[in-house]
Amino acid sequence: MLAQFGFGVFVLTFLLALFSVGAAVVGYFDKSDRWVETARRAMLLTFPLISLAVLTLAYLLVTGHFELQYVYSVTSKDMPFYLKITALWGGQAGSLLLWLWLMSAFASAVTLRKWERDRELLPWVIVVTSVTLAFFLSLTIFYENPFTCWWQTTGSDFVAHMFAPAGAIPVTPADGQGLNPLLRHPGMIIHPPTLYLGFVAFVIPYAFAIAALITGRSDDRWIRLTHRWTLVAWLFLSLGLVLGMRWAYDVLGWGGYWAWDPVEISALMPWLTGTAFLHSVMIQEKRGLFKQWNMLLIILTYALVIFGTFLTRSGVLSSVHAFAQSAIGPMFFAFIGVTFVTSVALLIYRWNDLRTEVEMTSLFSREALFLLNNLLFMGILIVCFWGVIFPLISELVTGQKVTVGPPFYLRANGPLFGALMALMGIAPLSAWGRSTYKTLGRALWKPSIPTVIVTLVLAILGVHNWIALVGFTLVAFVIFVTLFEFWRGVRSRQKKQNENFLIALWQLARHNRRRYGGYLIHLSMVVMAIGILGIELYQTTTQKTLAVGEDIQIAGYTIRYDSLAQFPYTDGRIVTRAALSIFRSGKFLGNLYPRYDYYPTSRQPMTIAGVRSTLADDLYVVLVNWENVSASQAPFKVYHNPLVNWLWIGSLMFIFGFLVAAWPERDEEKRKEKI
Amino acid sequence: MKTRKIFLLTFYFFLFAAALIPAVAVSAQQPTPSDDEVNAIARQLYCPVCENTPLDVCPTTACHQWRELIRQMLAEGKSEAEIKQYFVDYYGARVLSEPPRTGINWLVYVVPPVAFLAGIYLLFRAFLTWKRLAKEPITGADHSSALRSGTEPAEGSGIAADDEYIARLEEELKKRK
Numbered sequence: 001m002l003a004q005f006g007f008g009v010f011v012l013t014f015l016l017a018l019f020s021v022g023a024a025v026v027g028y029f030d031k032s033d034r035w036v037e038t039a040r041r042a043m044l045l046t047f048p049l050i051s052l053a054v055l056t057l058a059y060l061l062v063t064g065h066f067e068l069q070y071v072y073s074v075t076s077k078d079m080p081f082y083l084k085i086t087a088l089w090g091g092q093a094g095s096l097l098l099w100l101w102l103m104s105a106f107a108s109a110v111t112l113r114k115w116e117r118d119r120e121l122l123p124w125v126i127v128v129t130s131v132t133l134a135f136f137l138s139l140t141i142f143y144e145n146p147f148t149c150w151w152q153t154t155g156s157d158f159v160a161h162m163f164a165p166a167g168a169i170p171v172t173p174a175d176g177q178g179l180n181p182l183l184r185h186p187g188m189i190i191h192p193p194t195l196y197l198g199f200v201a202f203v204i205p206y207a208f209a210i211a212a213l214i215t216g217r218s219d220d221r222w223i224r225l226t227h228r229w230t231l232v233a234w235l236f237l238s239l240g241l242v243l244g245m246r247w248a249y250d251v252l253g254w255g256g257y258w259a260w261d262p263v264e265i266s267a268l269m270p271w272l273t274g275t276a277f278l279h280s281v282m283i284q285e286k287r288g289l290f291k292q293w294n295m296l297l298i299i300l301t302y303a304l305v306i307f308g309t310f311l312t313r314s315g316v317l318s319s320v321h322a323f324a325q326s327a328i329g330p331m332f333f334a335f336i337g338v339t340f341v342t343s344v345a346l347l348i349y350r351w352n353d354l355r356t357e358v359e360m361t362s363l364f365s366r367e368a369l370f371l372l373n374n375l376l377f378m379g380i381l382i383v384c385f386w387g388v389i390f391p392l393i394s395e396l397v398t399g400q401k402v403t404v405g406p407p408f409y410l411r412a413n414g415p416l417f418g419a420l421m422a423l424m425g426i427a428p429l430s431a432w433g434r435s436t437y438k439t440l441g442r443a444l445w446k447p448s449i450p451t452v453i454v455t456l457v458l459a460i461l462g463v464h465n466w467i468a469l470v471g472f473t474l475v476a477f478v479i480f481v482t483l484f485e486f487w488r489g490v491r492s493r494q495k496k497q498n499e500n501f502l503i504a505l506w507q508l509a510r511h512n513r514r515r516y517g518g519y520l521i522h523l524s525m526v527v528m529a530i531g532i533l534g535i536e537l538y539q540t541t542t543q544k545t546l547a548v549g550e551d552i553q554i555a556g557y558t559i560r561y562d563s564l565a566q567f568p569y570t571d572g573r574i575v576t577r578a579a580l581s582i583f584r585s586g587k588f589l590g591n592l593y594p595r596y597d598y599y600p601t602s603r604q605p606m607t608i609a610g611v612r613s614t615l616a617d618d619l620y621v622v623l624v625n626w627e628n629v630s631a632s633q634a635p636f637k638v639y640h641n642p643l644v645n646w647l648w649i650g651s652l653m654f655i656f657g658f659l660v661a662a663w664p665e666r667d668e669e670k671r672k673e674k675i
Numbered sequence: 676m677k678t679r680k681i682f683l684l685t686f687y688f689f690l691f692a693a694a695l696i697p698a699v700a701v702s703a704q705q706p707t708p709s710d711d712e713v714n715a716i717a718r719q720l721y722c723p724v725c726e727n728t729p730l731d732v733c734p735t736t737a738c739h740q741w742r743e744l745i746r747q748m749l750a751e752g753k754s755e756a757e758i759k760q761y762f763v764d765y766y767g768a769r770v771l772s773e774p775p776r777t778g779i780n781w782l783v784y785v786v787p788p789v790a791f792l793a794g795i796y797l798l799f800r801a802f803l804t805w806k807r808l809a810k811e812p813i814t815g816a817d818h819s820s821a822l823r824s825g826t827e828p829a830e831g832s833g834i835a836a837d838d839e840y841i842a843r844l845e846e847e848l849k850k851r852k
Contacts, residue, residue, distance in 0.1 A: 252732075261727050360806060371798060544710060
């Protein structure tokens with residue numbers, strides 16, 4: 001009964017979304033505020049309705065209604081309560097529902113704002129968000145319905161249908177299959193919602209951009225209106241990526257955080273265009289330039305958001321992430337095609353209206369460097385996109401599948417990321433307008449001196465890998481430039497306002513949060529780069545089968561195998577856990593307990609590495625469950641990952657930088673209200 | 676005569692067999708390749724079953740057997756290239772971490788740099804056009820004259836550049852207030 005209720009809510013919401021599209025279009029062309037208001041209210045209703053469907057499914061999951069195919073496939077009786085809740089997005093149908101829920105929340109929030117000044121944009125914002133909602137609702141209703149139930153047909157077959165096939169009787173399995181063990185991790189519990197928040201939030205600036213194109217508003221109002229949405233989207237997408245990395249590091253047991261898997265790349269691609277967009281809109285805000293380019297970037301970002309969801313959910317590319325395969329691929333493909341072609345056609349239609357008189361006299365001006373930054377992001381995007389789709393092209397043309405793996409991406413993207421880091425150092429010192437190499441050179445020499453010293457010290461200390469030397473030099477350069485920027489600003493305030501250092505720093509950041517928050521984000525990126533350089537260039541690994549009392553040596557550490565224990569856990573899994581002692585130079589450092597958990601219900605194992613983390617390195621030990629393990633001897637794979645913790649520290653710094661950059665300024669708010 | 680011939684043949688056979696014994700014994704005594712030696716090759720190969728998973732970390736039974744096959748081939752004295760070729764012959768080019776540089780696969784290596792170079796070319800050409808336009812008399816609205824006047828290249832010392840920067844910074848901060 002509840003299942004039918006949930007399905008009914010979907011159908012009603014779908015009709016409501018379609019109605020809001022129609023009402024908004026009629027309202028726009030008839031210049032009828034009443035129709036537009038009706039469309040807005042219809043759109044607002046979608047959020048409580050989808051929330052109702054979400055609550056219904058959550059209730060069915062928690063109470064173990066295994067007669068539902070979805071509940072049966074992602075939960076079991078022995079799962080703890082919180083995992084039954086997170087099972088909501090543990091499968092294909094549920095994750096699409098989560099996408100829908102977040103999308104409706106964002107769409108509702110945006111339609112609740114004051115629209116007096118931008119009334120003509122409202123109908124088209126409603127149309128774009130409602131069309132996106134209707135598309136995902138149609139997928140849920142026709143292909144990935146989480147409310148389908150089990151039935152036993154007259155031929156004794158078990159089938160999953162929404163409504164009873166002729167002569168079939170309902171079936172309720174005694175227990176479910178349980179959540180995929182890989183998803184029973186805190187990182188995976190919050191990774192999908194965070195990533196999806198990033199995805200759906202980018203729909204909002206896209207909706208405003210399309211509304212601006214349709215209504216012919218060629219000013220930068222849509223950018224100003226959606227600036228904070230874009231930042232929020234970017235924050236969540238970035239956090240989603242980092243959480244995914246952390247999950248891979250903790251759960252997948254390969255000692256790394258990023259495998260250039262097609263599905264990882266599909267989440268990275270909208271981040272690349274989104275980051276390029278964040279930089280590029282500054283040129284439009286400051287100098288009114290590149291309106292067409294900004295439109296193209298947000299259109300691309302939206303297309304890549306849908307493309308990313310398509311790759312993750314359609315099963316078109318098999319990978320560790322593609323847990324489910326379904327028939328929704330062609331629908332996605334058609335939707336991406338139609339929205340992309342329509343958006344580009346609109347852009348071409350308005351091309352001349354968006355043309356601006358470009359004045360750019362120097363290759364060293366900030367806008368020129370921002371353009372170069374955009375080019376580099378586009379370069380990385382091309383590498384990623386091509387690497388992801390090439391195996392499909394190869395299969396189509398030659399019938400032979402190929403793998404495009406990490407060596408390709410690292411070789412192609414490494415120099416581009418390096419160039420981006422160099423720009424991160426140079427661009428803040430350039431000025432809008434007419435910077436020259438002389439003015440830029442004068443600004444650069446001071447931070448360059450400590451950078452050169454750092455490089456020399458590293459070389460003397462034994463860093464002879466040229467990629468590492470270049471990488472760490474760039475890291476040092478960005479850090480010194482950023483600190484130099486803070487110092488110059490503070491010194492200026494101290495002179496003029498007679499403030500002490502801390503007050504001057506606070507006031508400086510308070511009055512220009514976007515700039516200094518941006519600098520903090522740059523700092524966080526290079527701190528993350530320290531971790532990436534460390535693990536990518538200096539990771540070492542060894543594997544050995546040890547008898548009790550034997551040890552492995554790696555990077556100065558000695559790891560001794562002490563014992564092995566196997567025991568059942570309260571949630572039904574069987575835990576096999578080794579105890580190891582860690583020594584360095586004969587000194588005992590502590591114990592590690594790598595383990596693997598076996599889930600009998602789903603017959604799946606999960607490897608949990610034992611990790612000793614310091615700022616200098618991680619010692620990452622895996623009990624190799626795929627080899628023969630016994631109490632007397634067990635195989636261990638050990639990774640030594642230098643500096644990797646800086647990757648996670650950098651991500652925390654990133655959140656702080658973002659908060660500084662995006663925190664609403666009281667003065668600004670007041671000014672906005674006056675405008 | 677015939678007996679002598681048989682005797683000689685038997686003698687040579689045993690002599691040959693005796694000569695082989697040390698070689699066989701040495702071969703049998705060769706140490707089994709270590710896990711690290713096996714993984715050094717396995718990490719360059721991708722599991723033909725679980726896509727996008729390197730062979731050295733793939734937990735399936737099939738991959739365990741393939742790792743043992745690598746160990747066996749190493750013990751037989753096969754080189755890294757020979758082992759990789761064996762897997763390519765049996766399972767196709769998908770087991771390699773990158774497409775082999777043949778035929779249509781060249782596209783994967785050529786398209787990104789060509790597209791990127793085309794981007795640089797287009798940007799540079801556009802920049803030259805903008806520079807030419809900027810030299811013509813300015814008629815439109817000036818968005819940031821204050822900023823640009825502050826960033827006019829000033830000949831002189833680094834201190835002058837600093838002052839210039841501070842002036843620009845203060846101008847911006849004033850605007851923000």
